[in-house]
Amino acid sequence: MATRPPGEGKPWELAAHPRLAKGTVVGVVVLDGWGEAPPDPFNCIHAADTPTLDALKKAAPARWRLIKAHGTAVGLPTDDDMGNSEVGHNALGAGQIYAQGAKLVDLALASGKIYEGEGFKYIRQSFDDGTLHLIGLLSDGGVHSRFDQLQLLLKGASEHGARRIRVHVLTDGRDVLDGSSVRFVEMLEEDLARLREKGVDARVASGGGRMYVTMDRYENDWQVVKRGWDAHVLGEAPHKFKNALEAVKKLREDPKANDQYLPPFVIVDESGKPVGLIQDGDAVVTFNFRADRMVMLAKALEYENFDKFDRVRFPKIRYAGMLQYDGELKLPSQYLVAPPEIERTSGEYLARNGVRTYACSETVKFGHVTFFWNGNRSGYFNPSLEKYEEIPSDIGVPFNVQPKMKALEIAQKARDAILSRKFDQVRVNIANGDMVGHTGDTEATIVGCKAADEAVKIILDAIEQVGGIFVLTADHGNAEDMAKRDKSGKPLRDKDGKVQALTSHTLNPVPIAIGGPGLAPGVRFRTDLPNAGLANVAATVMNLHGFEAPDHYEPTLIEVVDK
Ligand SMILES: O=C(O)[C@@H](CO)OP(=O)(O)O
Ligand SMILES: [Mn+2]
Ligand SMILES: [Mn+2]
Numbered sequence: 001m002a003t004r005p006p007g008e009g010k011p012w013e014l015a016a017h018p019r020l021a022k023g024t025v026v027g028v029v030v031l032d033g034w035g036e037a038p039p040d041p042f043n044c045i046h047a048a049d050t051p052t053l054d055a056l057k058k059a060a061p062a063r064w065r066l067i068k069a070h071g072t073a074v075g076l077p078t079d080d081d082m083g084n085s086e087v088g089h090n091a092l093g094a095g096q097i098y099a100q101g102a103k104l105v106d107l108a109l110a111s112g113k114i115y116e117g118e119g120f121k122y123i124r125q126s127f128d129d130g131t132l133h134l135i136g137l138l139s140d141g142g143v144h145s146r147f148d149q150l151q152l153l154l155k156g157a158s159e160h161g162a163r164r165i166r167v168h169v170l171t172d173g174r175d176v177l178d179g180s181s182v183r184f185v186e187m188l189e190e191d192l193a194r195l196r197e198k199g200v201d202a203r204v205a206s207g208g209g210r211m212y213v214t215m216d217r218y219e220n221d222w223q224v225v226k227r228g229w230d231a232h233v234l235g236e237a238p239h240k241f242k243n244a245l246e247a248v249k250k251l252r253e254d255p256k257a258n259d260q261y262l263p264p265f266v267i268v269d270e271s272g273k274p275v276g277l278i279q280d281g282d283a284v285v286t287f288n289f290r291a292d293r294m295v296m297l298a299k300a301l302e303y304e305n306f307d308k309f310d311r312v313r314f315p316k317i318r319y320a321g322m323l324q325y326d327g328e329l330k331l332p333s334q335y336l337v338a339p340p341e342i343e344r345t346s347g348e349y350l351a352r353n354g355v356r357t358y359a360c361s362e363t364v365k366f367g368h369v370t371f372f373w374n375g376n377r378s379g380y381f382n383p384s385l386e387k388y389e390e391i392p393s394d395i396g397v398p399f400n401v402q403p404k405m406k407a408l409e410i411a412q413k414a415r416d417a418i419l420s421r422k423f424d425q426v427r428v429n430i431a432n433g434d435m436v437g438h439t440g441d442t443e444a445t446i447v448g449c450k451a452a453d454e455a456v457k458i459i460l461d462a463i464e465q466v467g468g469i470f471v472l473t474a475d476h477g478n479a480e481d482m483a484k485r486d487k488s489g490k491p492l493r494d495k496d497g498k499v500q501a502l503t504s505h506t507l508n509p510v511p512i513a514i515g516g517p518g519l520a521p522g523v524r525f526r527t528d529l530p531n532a533g534l535a536n537v538a539a540t541v542m543n544l545h546g547f548e549a550p551d552h553y554e555p556t557l558i559e560v561v562d563k
Pocket of ligand 3: 033085434435438478505
């Protein structure tokens with residue numbers, strides 16, 4: 001796995017592909033959360049009516065195949081790690097496999113280097129007189145954060161001088177089973193009790209469900225972040241409890257309660273006073289390594305000038321992210337672990353070689369086909385060649401209530417961009433399989449998958465009209481398996497006999513299909529890359545634009561044979 005970009009210093013100009021022409025429109029479609037799994041009632045992609053995608057599969061193995069989308073193939077620590085959008089889109093866009101945030105944090109914690117870095121030295125200045133606050137997702141999903149990393153950080157920070165620690169917990173239920181929040185809080189409370197025995201004043205101070213409190217993304221709904229600010233910083237929330245275990249247990253008594261959407265709560269002492277306000281002189285660490293759902297809070301914590309909501313109070317704190325979340329904005333300016341330096345992405349190469357690109361998705365996935373695709377970089381490489389368009393997502397409506405989401409609107413935008421002939425690459429993310437899959441609602445996910453298939457048809461029809469090429473793939477699995485299973489693959493049932501919903505991503509491979517009238521007749525998938533993964537897609541797309549890929553890219557999936 002690369003930690004530094006190996007292409008450094010080499011020319012940006014790409015050689016012409018010996019057999020494939022330039023100038024053909026390439027439609028790149030990423031179906032979010034769309035893996036491949038055997039037919040099963042809980043495989044929503046199989047259960048849904050998806051004639052367009054079914055037809056593509058018939059072209060296997062020459063123009064349809066599976067590629068890896070999880071674990072070490074996308075730079076995650078182990079092959080037990082499910083894929084996710086960040087690492088998936090990074091690999092798709094960058095064409096190289098980078099050690100990702102989860103892994104870099106593991107290494108920094110294991111070697112102890114995390115405590116020697118600038119970021120930790122910075123926050124440590126608050127330890128004598130202030131409190132150390134840790135804010136993040138309480139989960140072992142490994143997508144945004146990991147529980148064992150929080151445990152190590154708690155231990156390490158206390159050994160390095162933190163005397164007063166407050167943890168602000170966001171419950172998950174999305175990357176892990178709904179209801180597991182109780183167990184995670186129990187485990188955290190055990191750790192904090194051990195710290196208290198050692199004389200460290202350590203407690204949970206506030207919390208809430210990740211989808212309702214703090215962890216919004218792409219500025220979909222600042223109210224989510226405001227709820228978090230009010231609870232974590234100001235100590236204000238509609239629910240007050242004596243401890244965190246009581247909080248999650250009580251809040252879960254509501255029959256509609258769900259870890260993802262628990263309301264904000266604050267822990268108070270005997271006299272009703274919040275136990276962990278964030279005050280002048282305190283240190284704050286957001287311990288998520290993944291950027292998209294922390295960068296909004298990071299802005300609120302760091303920016304002097306801020307108008308997204310009324311912060312009421314803006315404490316003078318020392319703030320560090322687990323990672324730096326946005327390299328362009330240099331946000332946060334202090335961080336505990338340096339993020340992967342993803343450079344020389346295909347987006348940058350293609351822009352420097354004159355390829356005109358249009359990218360589009362709805363808000364909840366917009367950064368995936370722009371920011372993540374471009375190696376966690378905001379903005380354009382060349383504004384005169386690129387256009388990124390965002391379709392506002394529905395706000396305040398659960399995705400199982402509106403499972404069609406904006407699939408149709410995204411497809412129509414892509415169609416218009418293709419037919420305009422103003423772009424060489426038209427790239428979209430269609431969100432349904434993933435966003436509806438995360439609700440655990442099988443019926444709604446089936447509706448969402450059908451809508452995604454209809455959207456794909458609109459895009460492929462437009463490609464057909466202009467004589468273009470399409471590349472259709474996904475970033476990781478989700479909708480193809482909606483049941484928690486035992487080792488033999490049998491769905492697990494809860495005490496009422498109901499199948500336990502699998503809201504998370506999966507370890508499954510994803511399909512990739514190529515086609516369209518512009519695809520030279522001799523193009524087919526190579527057979528010598530059985531273990532190929534998402535990182536092999538960038539070289540493939542470059543070939544289809546008529547270029548050879550740079551040497552340091554993972555190899556292309558295609559070859560051209562005489563016809
Ligand atoms: O919603 C998210 O933040 C993650 C799951 O935690 O999903 P994805 O990686 O598909 O964005
Ligand atoms: Mn995704
Ligand atoms: Mn997801």
